[in-house]
Amino acid sequence: MTKIGFLSFGHHGEVPGSRTPTAADALRQTVELARAAEDIGIDGAFVRVHHFERQLAAPFPLLAAIAATTSRIEMGTGVIDMRYENPLYMAEEAAATDLLSGGRLQLGVSRGxxxxxxxxxxxxxxxxxxxxxxxxxxxxxxxVFLAAIRGAGVAPADPSRTRGRHVALPVQPQSPGLGDRIWWGAGTRATAEWAAAQGMNLQSSTLLTEDTGESFDRLQAEQILRYREAWAAAGHERTPLVSVSRSVIPVTTDLDRRYFGERGEDDQVGFLDGARSRFGRSYVGDPDRIADELAEDAAVREADYVLFTVPNQLGVEYNAHLLRSIAERVAPAIGWAPAGHQVAAAVPSS
Structure with a gap:
């Protein structure tokens, strides 16, 4: 059964109409939105991580706060930029957060x-x-991070304190199962194949840093196919998981219409960091039409988890309204049902 979650960039600043003028507002409201999403039945609360910008930057205190104030919803990142991290200290933080959550952490990492x-x-x-x-x-x-959270010895012990034994010490704490809940944010088909070789789940967003002329959803579906083929070739024992992100705004009220209009945008192609890149379309408008379109989205049909981006600066109440509209009017078409409910008719894989 498909899972769904929200993905927040955590923007904050003194701009007209913003409900998050400060970093404290963005952080606290993210926790509040996670609680509201859990009440709706949504499966995951995910945050983007960006440095040197007025967005969320230090994820583990925030994820721990979500863990401490919820009981069921998963919490995660999309993604942590590993260039900025000490991988062993990060392994300690991740394990501690996962233990506090009772094994609900879904951690997305990448090059950024x-x-x-x-x-x-x-x-x-x-x-x-x-x-x-x-x-x-x-x-x-x-x-290094993966080895650490999977229990590998990463530091030599002092033989004078280990009765002469020369052993390698793992970081502590350890959280069993966390190694199976690490996702690599891949922007290309090749990096998806690398993630598969490492035994990481695949996290693919609304941007691919390559373009073949195919529509975004078909190019992303090809990325997922190549990832799964590489996973099988690597001989991993467990079944891998794939998530995709989508920008979806069901228009059900006059306020929705004033904020977002009636129609979204098609795929866009441009240059990013010198590479020709393809940006996925946005889905805006009638929720029944959006449901039909998402059900035909080639990558959504292949995904295990679909993350919906939220305009966090519009506040908790408005974003909870959007998530409720998605949960009630859109997500059932892609094979989702709230926790504890059966799916009437899941969308078949292409």
Missing amino acids: SPEIALNGAEAFGYRPADGQTHADAARAKAE
């Missing part, structure tokens, strides 16, 4: 998206090694 800072990770003290690109550095850190 284009950013406002010039070599921002270097300001944090992290510079790629000689011959490494920033993408290489992010992947190397991800491999």
Whole structure:
């Protein structure tokens, strides 16, 4: 059965109409929205992570707060930029958060998206090694992080404190099962294949940093297919999971119409970081029409988890209204039902 969640960028600032003028507002309202989403029956509360911008930046205190004030909903990221991270300290934070949540953490990591800072990770003290690109550095850190949360010894013990035994110590705490709930945010088909080889789930957003001329949903569906083929070739024992993100605004009230109009936008193609990239369309308008269109979306049909972006600066009440509209009028068409309910007719895979 398909799961659904919301994805918040956590924007904040003194702009006209904003309900999140400060970082404190954005953080507290994200926790409140997670509680509201849980009441609606939604499966996940996910946040974007961006540095040097008026958005969410330090995810673990926020995810722990969501964990402490909810009982069922999963919480996660989409994505943490590994260039900025100490992978062993991050493994400790992730395990502690997962233990507090009772095993509900779904952690998306990646090389990160284009950013406002010039070599921002270097300001944090992290510079790629000689011959490494920033993408290489992010992947190397991800491999260390994965090994750490899976219990590998990562630091030599002092033999004088271990009765002469030369052993490698794992980080603590450990949270069993967390290693199966790490997702790699892949922007290309090739990086999706790399994620499969590492045993990570696939997280694919509304942007692919490549373009073949195919529609976004078909290109993304090809990415998912290649990911699953690479997973099978790697011989992993468990079944992998795939998530995609979509921008969806069901228009059911005059306020919706004033904010967003009646129609969304088609795919867009442009250059990002020097690469020809394809941006996915936005779905705006009548919820029944959106439901029909999403049911035909080639990548949505292949996904295990669909994340819906929310305009967080419009406040908790408005975003809860949007999520309720999605849950009641749109998500059933893609094979979703609230926790504890049976799906009447799930959408078949293409």
